Amino acid sequence: MAELNVKNLHMHFAGVIALNGISFSVKDGEIFSLVGPNGSGKTTLFNCINGFNRPQKGEIHYNRTDLLSRAPHQIIKLGISRTFQNLQNIPYMTVLDNVLLGDHSKISNRETVTRWFSRRQREREEASALDVLDFLGLANYEQKYLSGQPYGIQKLVEIARALVVKPKLILIDEPAAGMNDQETMEIAKIISEIRDDLGITVLVVEHDMSLVMSISDRVCVLDSGNVLALGIPEEVREHPDVIRAFLGEEAHA
Ligand SMILES: Nc1ncnc2c1ncn2[C@@H]1O[C@H](COP(=O)(O)OP(=O)(O)OP(=O)(O)O)[C@@H](O)[C@H]1O
Ligand SMILES: [Mg+2]
Missing domain, CATH: 3.40.50.300 (P-loop containing nucleotide triphosphate hydrolases)
Structure with a gap:
Protein backbone atom coordinates (compact mmCIF):
# COMPACT_ATOMS: atom_id res chain seq x y z
CA MET A 1 0.00 0.00 0.00
CA ILE A 80 5.04 12.63 -6.42
CA SER A 81 4.37 16.10 -7.83
CA ARG A 82 3.84 19.49 -6.23
CA THR A 83 2.62 23.04 -6.60
CA PHE A 84 4.44 26.13 -5.37
CA GLN A 85 3.31 28.67 -2.81
CA ASN A 86 4.68 31.45 -5.00
CA LEU A 87 3.40 30.63 -8.46
CA GLN A 88 6.05 29.17 -10.74
CA ASN A 89 4.13 29.80 -13.95
CA ILE A 90 5.55 31.56 -17.00
CA PRO A 91 3.29 34.50 -17.88
CA TYR A 92 4.34 34.92 -21.52
CA MET A 93 3.46 31.33 -22.38
CA THR A 94 -0.01 29.97 -23.04
CA VAL A 95 -1.95 28.09 -20.39
CA LEU A 96 -1.42 24.86 -22.34
CA ASP A 97 2.34 25.35 -22.59
CA ASN A 98 2.53 26.13 -18.87
CA VAL A 99 0.78 22.84 -18.12
CA LEU A 100 3.11 20.97 -20.51
CA LEU A 101 6.06 22.24 -18.46
CA GLY A 102 4.93 19.80 -15.78
CA ASP A 103 5.66 16.87 -18.06
CA HIS A 104 9.06 18.28 -18.87
CA SER A 105 9.99 18.57 -15.21
CA LYS A 106 10.21 14.81 -14.86
CA ILE A 107 12.86 14.26 -17.51
CA SER A 108 16.61 14.54 -17.41
CA ASN A 109 18.61 16.83 -19.71
CA ARG A 110 19.63 13.89 -21.90
CA GLU A 111 16.03 12.79 -22.42
CA THR A 112 15.02 16.35 -23.37
CA VAL A 113 16.95 16.07 -26.63
CA THR A 114 15.26 12.89 -27.84
CA ARG A 115 11.81 14.05 -26.83
CA TRP A 116 12.27 17.35 -28.67
CA PHE A 117 12.06 15.52 -31.98
CA SER A 118 9.12 13.24 -31.18
CA ARG A 119 5.85 14.58 -32.57
CA ARG A 120 3.92 11.63 -31.21
CA GLN A 121 5.28 12.28 -27.76
CA ARG A 122 4.22 15.93 -28.01
CA GLU A 123 0.72 14.89 -29.13
CA ARG A 124 0.39 12.47 -26.24
CA GLU A 125 1.48 15.12 -23.75
CA GLU A 126 -0.92 17.70 -25.23
CA ALA A 127 -3.81 15.26 -24.99
CA SER A 128 -3.19 14.64 -21.31
CA ALA A 129 -2.67 18.36 -20.63
CA LEU A 130 -6.04 19.06 -22.27
CA ASP A 131 -7.66 16.35 -20.15
CA VAL A 132 -6.30 18.01 -17.02
CA LEU A 133 -7.47 21.47 -18.12
CA ASP A 134 -10.90 20.01 -18.81
CA PHE A 135 -10.97 18.38 -15.37
CA LEU A 136 -10.22 21.75 -13.75
CA GLY A 137 -12.81 23.60 -15.86
CA LEU A 138 -10.11 25.43 -17.83
CA ALA A 139 -10.77 23.96 -21.27
CA ASN A 140 -11.46 27.41 -22.75
CA TYR A 141 -8.17 28.80 -21.55
CA GLU A 142 -5.70 26.50 -23.30
CA GLN A 143 -4.51 29.00 -25.94
CA LYS A 144 -4.73 32.08 -23.76
CA TYR A 145 -1.54 33.64 -22.48
CA LEU A 146 -1.21 33.30 -18.76
CA SER A 147 -0.29 36.96 -18.27
CA GLY A 148 -3.39 38.96 -17.54
CA GLN A 149 -5.40 35.94 -16.39
CA PRO A 150 -7.03 36.33 -12.97
CA TYR A 151 -4.97 35.08 -10.02
CA GLY A 152 -7.51 32.29 -9.39
CA ILE A 153 -6.92 30.92 -12.89
CA GLN A 154 -3.15 31.10 -12.45
CA LYS A 155 -3.44 29.10 -9.23
CA LEU A 156 -5.43 26.43 -11.06
CA VAL A 157 -2.81 26.30 -13.81
CA GLU A 158 -0.25 25.63 -11.08
CA ILE A 159 -2.35 22.65 -9.96
CA ALA A 160 -2.80 21.54 -13.59
CA ARG A 161 0.97 21.46 -14.06
CA ALA A 162 1.32 19.16 -11.07
CA LEU A 163 -1.53 16.91 -12.25
CA VAL A 164 -0.31 16.43 -15.81
CA VAL A 165 2.44 14.08 -14.68
CA LYS A 166 -0.31 11.74 -13.38
N1 LIG B 1 16.28 28.70 1.81
C1 LIG B 1 16.19 29.16 3.07
N2 LIG B 1 17.22 29.82 3.62
C2 LIG B 1 17.16 30.27 4.89
N3 LIG B 1 16.09 30.11 5.70
C3 LIG B 1 15.03 29.49 5.19
C4 LIG B 1 15.02 28.96 3.85
N4 LIG B 1 13.82 28.36 3.62
C5 LIG B 1 13.12 28.50 4.76
N5 LIG B 1 13.84 29.17 5.69
C6 LIG B 1 13.40 29.48 7.07
O1 LIG B 1 12.87 28.28 7.62
C7 LIG B 1 11.73 28.56 8.41
C8 LIG B 1 10.54 27.79 7.87
O2 LIG B 1 10.15 28.37 6.63
P1 LIG B 1 9.00 27.76 5.72
O3 LIG B 1 9.01 28.53 4.44
O4 LIG B 1 9.15 26.30 5.65
O5 LIG B 1 7.69 28.12 6.58
P2 LIG B 1 6.16 27.96 6.20
O6 LIG B 1 5.54 27.19 7.33
O7 LIG B 1 6.00 27.45 4.84
O8 LIG B 1 5.66 29.47 6.30
P3 LIG B 1 4.51 30.24 5.45
O9 LIG B 1 3.20 29.87 6.10
O10 LIG B 1 4.83 31.69 5.66
O11 LIG B 1 4.63 29.83 4.03
C9 LIG B 1 11.54 30.09 8.38
O12 LIG B 1 12.18 30.62 9.51
C10 LIG B 1 12.26 30.48 7.11
O13 LIG B 1 12.73 31.81 7.19
MG1 LIG C 1 5.17 28.16 3.10
Missing part, protein backbone atom coordinates in the same frame (compact mmCIF):
# COMPACT_ATOMS: atom_id res chain seq x y z
CA ALA A 2 1.37 3.38 -1.03
CA GLU A 3 2.42 5.47 1.88
CA LEU A 4 4.59 8.47 2.60
CA ASN A 5 6.65 8.10 5.78
CA VAL A 6 8.52 11.03 7.26
CA LYS A 7 10.70 10.18 10.23
CA ASN A 8 12.55 12.44 12.64
CA LEU A 9 13.24 15.07 9.98
CA HIS A 10 15.64 17.87 10.91
CA MET A 11 16.42 20.77 8.60
CA HIS A 12 18.21 23.95 9.49
CA PHE A 13 19.47 26.88 7.44
CA ALA A 14 22.57 28.17 9.17
CA GLY A 15 21.20 29.14 12.60
CA VAL A 16 17.51 28.86 11.66
CA ILE A 17 15.84 25.59 12.64
CA ALA A 18 13.05 24.99 10.11
CA LEU A 19 12.25 21.35 10.98
CA ASN A 20 13.04 20.02 14.42
CA GLY A 21 12.36 16.27 14.32
CA ILE A 22 9.14 15.90 12.32
CA SER A 23 7.52 12.45 12.00
CA PHE A 24 4.22 11.49 10.36
CA SER A 25 2.77 9.15 7.71
CA VAL A 26 0.31 9.84 4.93
CA LYS A 27 -1.80 6.87 3.90
CA ASP A 28 -2.79 6.02 0.37
CA GLY A 29 -6.00 7.85 -0.56
CA GLU A 30 -5.91 10.41 2.24
CA ILE A 31 -6.39 14.14 2.11
CA PHE A 32 -3.80 15.11 4.74
CA SER A 33 -3.41 18.77 5.71
CA LEU A 34 -0.42 20.55 7.21
CA VAL A 35 -1.22 23.73 9.08
CA GLY A 36 0.75 26.10 11.26
CA PRO A 37 1.80 29.72 11.49
CA ASN A 38 4.16 31.48 9.08
CA GLY A 39 7.65 30.07 9.32
CA SER A 40 6.62 26.82 11.04
CA GLY A 41 8.33 24.69 8.37
CA LYS A 42 5.51 23.64 6.03
CA THR A 43 7.11 24.62 2.73
CA THR A 44 10.50 23.39 3.92
CA LEU A 45 8.89 20.01 4.49
CA PHE A 46 7.51 20.01 0.93
CA ASN A 47 10.97 20.96 -0.33
CA CYS A 48 12.46 17.99 1.52
CA ILE A 49 9.88 15.57 0.13
CA ASN A 50 10.36 16.67 -3.49
CA GLY A 51 14.15 16.81 -3.29
CA PHE A 52 14.77 20.58 -3.34
CA ASN A 53 16.05 20.63 0.25
CA ARG A 54 18.41 18.12 1.78
CA PRO A 55 17.61 17.71 5.48
CA GLN A 56 20.57 17.20 7.82
CA LYS A 57 18.88 14.32 9.63
CA GLY A 58 15.90 11.98 9.27
CA GLU A 59 14.24 9.80 6.67
CA ILE A 60 11.57 10.13 3.99
CA HIS A 61 10.24 7.00 2.29
CA TYR A 62 7.53 6.62 -0.29
CA ASN A 63 6.39 3.03 -0.71
CA ARG A 64 9.56 2.08 1.12
CA THR A 65 11.67 3.93 -1.48
CA ASP A 66 14.16 6.34 0.06
CA LEU A 67 13.45 9.82 -1.32
CA LEU A 68 16.40 11.62 0.24
CA SER A 69 18.88 10.01 -2.12
CA ARG A 70 16.92 11.09 -5.22
CA ALA A 71 16.83 14.16 -7.43
CA PRO A 72 13.59 16.13 -7.94
CA HIS A 73 12.94 14.74 -11.44
CA GLN A 74 13.38 11.18 -10.12
CA ILE A 75 10.91 11.87 -7.32
CA ILE A 76 8.32 13.02 -9.88
CA LYS A 77 8.88 9.74 -11.73
CA LEU A 78 8.08 7.88 -8.51
CA GLY A 79 4.65 9.55 -8.63
CA PRO A 167 0.99 11.64 -9.82
CA LYS A 168 -0.05 9.17 -7.16
CA LEU A 169 0.65 11.79 -4.47
CA ILE A 170 0.31 15.55 -4.96
CA LEU A 171 1.72 18.20 -2.60
CA ILE A 172 -0.31 21.43 -2.79
CA ASP A 173 1.15 24.50 -1.06
CA GLU A 174 -1.46 27.08 -0.02
CA PRO A 175 -4.00 26.68 -2.83
CA ALA A 176 -6.47 29.14 -1.29
CA ALA A 177 -4.00 31.95 -0.51
CA GLY A 178 -5.21 35.15 -2.16
CA MET A 179 -8.53 33.60 -3.14
CA ASN A 180 -11.97 34.99 -2.27
CA ASP A 181 -14.62 32.88 -0.51
CA GLN A 182 -16.19 31.65 -3.74
CA GLU A 183 -12.80 30.63 -5.18
CA THR A 184 -11.85 28.95 -1.90
CA MET A 185 -15.00 26.81 -2.04
CA GLU A 186 -14.13 25.91 -5.62
CA ILE A 187 -10.60 24.90 -4.53
CA ALA A 188 -12.04 22.71 -1.75
CA LYS A 189 -14.22 20.95 -4.32
CA ILE A 190 -11.29 20.48 -6.71
CA ILE A 191 -9.06 19.01 -4.00
CA SER A 192 -11.78 16.54 -3.03
CA GLU A 193 -12.25 15.60 -6.70
CA ILE A 194 -8.50 15.12 -7.17
CA ARG A 195 -8.68 12.44 -4.50
CA ASP A 196 -12.16 11.03 -5.23
CA ASP A 197 -12.17 11.06 -9.04
CA LEU A 198 -8.48 10.79 -9.91
CA GLY A 199 -7.52 8.57 -6.95
CA ILE A 200 -4.58 10.79 -6.02
CA THR A 201 -3.41 11.10 -2.41
CA VAL A 202 -3.28 14.77 -1.36
CA LEU A 203 -0.89 16.46 1.07
CA VAL A 204 -1.99 20.07 1.36
CA VAL A 205 -0.57 23.08 3.20
CA GLU A 206 -3.23 25.67 3.93
CA HIS A 207 -3.98 28.54 6.33
CA ASP A 208 -7.73 28.63 5.68
CA MET A 209 -8.99 26.55 8.59
CA SER A 210 -12.55 26.15 7.36
CA LEU A 211 -11.21 24.68 4.10
CA VAL A 212 -8.83 22.41 6.02
CA MET A 213 -11.48 21.19 8.43
CA SER A 214 -13.99 20.53 5.65
CA ILE A 215 -11.84 18.45 3.30
CA SER A 216 -9.17 16.70 5.43
CA ASP A 217 -9.11 13.12 6.63
CA ARG A 218 -6.33 14.11 9.04
CA VAL A 219 -4.64 17.33 10.02
CA CYS A 220 -1.07 17.83 11.26
CA VAL A 221 -0.30 21.05 13.11
CA LEU A 222 3.29 22.32 12.94
CA ASP A 223 4.75 24.80 15.37
CA SER A 224 8.35 26.02 15.03
CA GLY A 225 9.37 22.88 13.16
CA ASN A 226 7.65 20.47 15.57
CA VAL A 227 4.45 18.45 15.30
CA LEU A 228 2.11 20.02 17.85
CA ALA A 229 -0.93 17.86 17.09
CA LEU A 230 -1.98 15.23 14.56
CA GLY A 231 -5.39 13.62 14.12
CA ILE A 232 -8.79 13.82 12.51
CA PRO A 233 -10.12 17.39 12.17
CA GLU A 234 -12.39 17.13 15.23
CA GLU A 235 -9.50 15.99 17.45
CA VAL A 236 -7.16 18.70 16.24
CA ARG A 237 -9.85 21.36 16.51
CA GLU A 238 -10.39 20.45 20.18
CA HIS A 239 -6.72 19.93 21.04
CA PRO A 240 -5.93 22.33 23.92
CA ASP A 241 -2.41 23.12 22.69
CA VAL A 242 -3.72 23.94 19.24
CA ILE A 243 -6.47 26.16 20.56
CA ARG A 244 -4.00 27.91 22.82
CA ALA A 245 -1.30 28.30 20.19
CA PHE A 246 -3.02 29.30 16.98
CA LEU A 247 -6.61 28.60 16.30
CA GLY A 248 -8.29 30.44 19.16
CA GLU A 249 -11.89 31.26 18.47
CA GLU A 250 -11.51 30.37 14.79
CA ALA A 251 -11.23 26.71 15.77
CA HIS A 252 -14.82 26.80 16.94
CA ALA A 253 -16.16 28.71 13.94
